[in-house]
Amino acid sequence: MSKVLVIGCGNVGSVGLHKMAQHPKTFSEIHMVGRTIKKCENVRDSIKEKTNGKVNLQIHPGNVRDNAFFSELIKKIQPALIINFGSTYDDLVVMDACLEHNVNYIDTACYEDPEKYGFSYELQLAKNEEFQKKNLLAIVGAGFDPGVTNIFSAYARDYLFDSIDTIDILDCNGGSKNEEIKFAPNFDPEMNLRELILPIKFWKDGAWQKRGRLIDEDAVFFDFDFPETGVFTPYLMYHEELETIPTHIPELKRARFWMTFSKSYLTYLRILYEVGLVRIDTIDYNGTAVIPVRFLKMLLPKAEDFNKTYIGKTNIGNIISGTKDGKKKVIYIYNVCDHAEAFKETGGNAVGYTAAVPAVVCAKLMLEGQWHGTGVKNAEDKLLDSKIFLEELAKNGLGWSVQTLKDLPEALKKDY
Amino acid sequence: MSKVLVIGCGNVGSVGLHKMAQHPKTFSEIHMVGRTIKKCENVRDSIKEKTNGKVNLQIHPGNVRDNAFFSELIKKIQPALIINFGSTYDDLVVMDACLEHNVNYIDTACYEDPEKYGFSYELQLAKNEEFQKKNLLAIVGAGFDPGVTNIFSAYARDYLFDSIDTIDILDCNGGSKNEEIKFAPNFDPEMNLRELILPIKFWKDGAWQKRGRLIDEDAVFFDFDFPETGVFTPYLMYHEELETIPTHIPELKRARFWMTFSKSYLTYLRILYEVGLVRIDTIDYNGTAVIPVRFLKMLLPKAEDFNKTYIGKTNIGNIISGTKDGKKKVIYIYNVCDHAEAFKETGGNAVGYTAAVPAVVCAKLMLEGQWHGTGVKNAEDKLLDSKIFLEELAKNGLGWSVQTLKDLPEALKKDY
Structure with missing residues (x-):
């Protein structure tokens, strides 16, 4: 029984949300934040239909880069975990918000600086000690590839x-x-x-x-x-x-x-x-x-x-x-x-499906206590048992x- | 001894202006109107240098679509001829200004509507009677091809x-x-x-x-x-x-x-x-x-x-x-x-050169009285003798x- 806050409801986020809705025991309350309310509503309505009205996502329109809005939202919801299916440009600000409000974190792709070509986990992994100190776990790059x-x-x-x-x-x-x-x-x-x-x-x-x-x-x-x-x-x-x-x-x-x-x-x-x-x-x-x-x-x-x-x-x-x-x-x-x-x-298509489902599986293992630990981890970290992940993935x-x-x-x- | 007003000083206009400056007897006073003053100044300076200071173009920064500005400019200069090397989108407004102020007209390409694909002389040729009534000559499409x-x-x-x-x-x-x-x-x-x-x-x-x-x-x-x-x-x-x-x-x-x-x-x-x-x-x-x-x-x-x-x-x-x-x-x-x-x-390059020089030759024949007549004409009109044009072109x-x-x-x- 955990509350999760999901960022993004595009081709990847939409799949992730549909998949989470199939596990209502684990993801008992799903909140979503997105900039395009129409997209969020479409996903919510599709999930409602597919679950015969049993799962009703809660939509919070807004931009995670708006610090006051996002901070207030996390305080209000108090999620156990934030899953970031949104832009990789936002990875660092979302991780910082997690640290501020004591929330675990998962994303599907490495941080990028919008003003520079290239990507690197460096700035995300640099937050390892901070996450450890707060007894929080962040798994970065947990889609299919990477993931x-x-x-x-x-x-x-x-x-x-x-x-x-x-x-x-x-x-x-x-x-x-x-x-x-x-x-x-x-x-x-x-x-x-x-x-x-x-x-x-x-x-x-x-x-x-x-x-x-x-x-x-x-x-x-x-x-x-x-x-x-x-x-x-x-x-x-x-x-x-x-x-x-x-x-x-x-x-x-x-x-x-x-x-x-x-x-x-x-x-x-x-x-x-x-x-x-x-x-x-x-x-x-x-x-x-x-x-x-x-x-x-x-x-x-x-x-x-x-x-x-x-x-x-x-x-x-x-x-x-x-x-x-x-x-x-x-x-x-x-x-x-x-x-x-x-x-x-x-x-969503197979590209969205393969990117989103692994993050949901990570989230499931994390929330059910099968994956535990603290710090900022890549998916291949020895701390995270690969066998139980691959069994759950299948x-x-x-x-x-x-x-x-x-x-x-x-x-x-x-x-x- | 004629005053001309030239629109545009890009790759085509620049060539046309240089070529006109080689015939100071015919083009005794050259005015240019353009939106990018730096471009106009570059052309003016290049011509000054190439003519050992003898030809000094007069620059009028502005947009021919600004009716008040353009009308005032024509009244002030009172040119015998306007040569339009500018955007074909402006062909009709420039022709209308010519009719209003009794000025002859030459352009190098057919009118286009910015909001529609395609081109046609139809709207330009429709002004034939108006030009005839005012005893004015307009030659449209007088570059190389068309021209x-x-x-x-x-x-x-x-x-x-x-x-x-x-x-x-x-x-x-x-x-x-x-x-x-x-x-x-x-x-x-x-x-x-x-x-x-x-x-x-x-x-x-x-x-x-x-x-x-x-x-x-x-x-x-x-x-x-x-x-x-x-x-x-x-x-x-x-x-x-x-x-x-x-x-x-x-x-x-x-x-x-x-x-x-x-x-x-x-x-x-x-x-x-x-x-x-x-x-x-x-x-x-x-x-x-x-x-x-x-x-x-x-x-x-x-x-x-x-x-x-x-x-x-x-x-x-x-x-x-x-x-x-x-x-x-x-x-x-x-x-x-x-x-x-x-x-x-x-x-300018050969594309600009071949587009601009024919219009200058048309202008020369028109101002020297070798080509005369009234109305809106394409370059192949029987009214305009092709032999004297081709001799002058060479x-x-x-x-x-x-x-x-x-x-x-x-x-x-x-x-x-």
Whole structure:
């Protein structure tokens, strides 16, 4: 029996709220705060209908960056936990509010500074001692990737291997939107485009190796047949997980992240970048400061424009090599999620579903006392048992498989 | 000895002003009105330097759409002629001001309504009787294309053929910008992009034939070796000339317009169009109405960003087939213009040079009494002798050649 306060009710938040509503014993009182009241009401109404009127979310319209409003709201509700499905720009202010009002915290993606490209857990992890002192737990980056991919790594470390050599995380969106949708990023276009133009790096022998950018002509890619999903083309890129996994698996020799794109998608990305539409500085438009990437976001299709007809699957997982009982071992641990099924259950697509459900599972384990501890933790922290998480995850719509491979796929043997 | 008032001092206006300054006897007093005073001052200073201080333009900062200001300015200056190198959106208001204050008028491109895609001379030609009544002459669309390409057609009609069957206008920009410039439209990006996404049509046997759009996968193109310029790829499109040439050459069986593009250029165009960046409606950006194509224009490189290192040539001309003295005849009449030479002479590139110089030649012929008449005329009007125009054009930096061809090029024999 716990009160939770949820921030954000977009494609991710909406799924999270639907999923929480399926566990009324754990999430006995769900409050939501969002800037767009209509979106909040739609989610509330959908949940009311799906639970036959049993679950009634409480909506609090407002902006968490409005400190007076947000502080007052937390005081009034006194939640046990705040789950932040909102903008990663707000991660730090929400964590500070948690510290001020003694509330536990979960988010699904790493903090970003709106005025700089790039992301890092550094400023969030710097609050570790403060959370410990207050006997509070914050789990940061608890979506799918980052999140479950970190926990897949922890599970391999703690249950499947004696020692891990390499981790390759493969994120495949094998979905097909209707033909009128020419270009739509997988999630919030502003956050997604900021991420996709970053310099690429991967972890190798204790240091970062740089490898150009996704939009370069010599970007590194290979074709791969994803189980239950099909053949797609993963490209080497940098992603949140890579920042923290090497800390938690110190013997790791190499860690990389790959995401699938079509040639067409990367052409859009390159052209929008080259024209200046991924810029985050301001342009003077007849006296108004306009940020190009935010203006672009307004032109691009929203999840609600294509979710209804979105078909196909996502497949996200880790190919991990190492040693067990003195023998070489290679495994592939992954989840497959279906866009149409996710939509039917929650109104979100598989990208939203895979990002939101893990955070809800974290919240459930935390509120039920199965995960405990204090401080600011990444999902692969030894403190948080990976096995009970993965068992609970499977019960909540995100099943996973472990395949033992004879060897690393040829393309992953190379260093690039 | 005439006073002229010039509107606009961008890439086209700047060239026109430099060229006028070379004829101080004809253009004895040059006034310019522009919204960006810095641009006007740069042009004035450049001309002062190039004429050893002999020509001193008079700058009048302001907007011609500000009726009180513009009316007062015309009354004060009492020009014999207004040359409009400014936005085509302003063509009608400037023509109305000419009628009100008894001033002759020249522009380089057809009127466009900012709130609608497309262009037409209709509303300008509708002022014909009013100009006639006031004993004034207005020449509309007197750049290169439209403009010289219309006059090439008139010259063929009046001097080279007894009867014309087909006209294919070929506009090739064979220029190379420096490598950092990934995408820059040939002229004002807003006007250029609006034009390039229009439905394509051409004139055939007395009716318009439609042929999709430039951004379609099945756009019609062929490779062509342009004299002195090189092999480039002209694509079928719709252009201003096509609206009026059939009126002035009634026996014409087919009239088409072709412009060269690289595959890369068309990919940019298609993607910017598909993302919505060529839209002309308004988007609400945090309470400010932003027009996508105008915002895009602010991000794209300006002529001043690449003119200094712009090399290569433009080649614009007409391939015309018909009959002379009972025999089939095919000619190719064209001009070649060099970007670097145009820049050296005027600070503008060949696109600006070819657009501006013809209007200055029209103005010269008009002010010197070699072209006379009243009403609103297109450049191919029988009233305006094409031969004296083309002779004067050659003396002003835009030489032209006539080649007799054995036959139409294979690609132009087809109807598509």
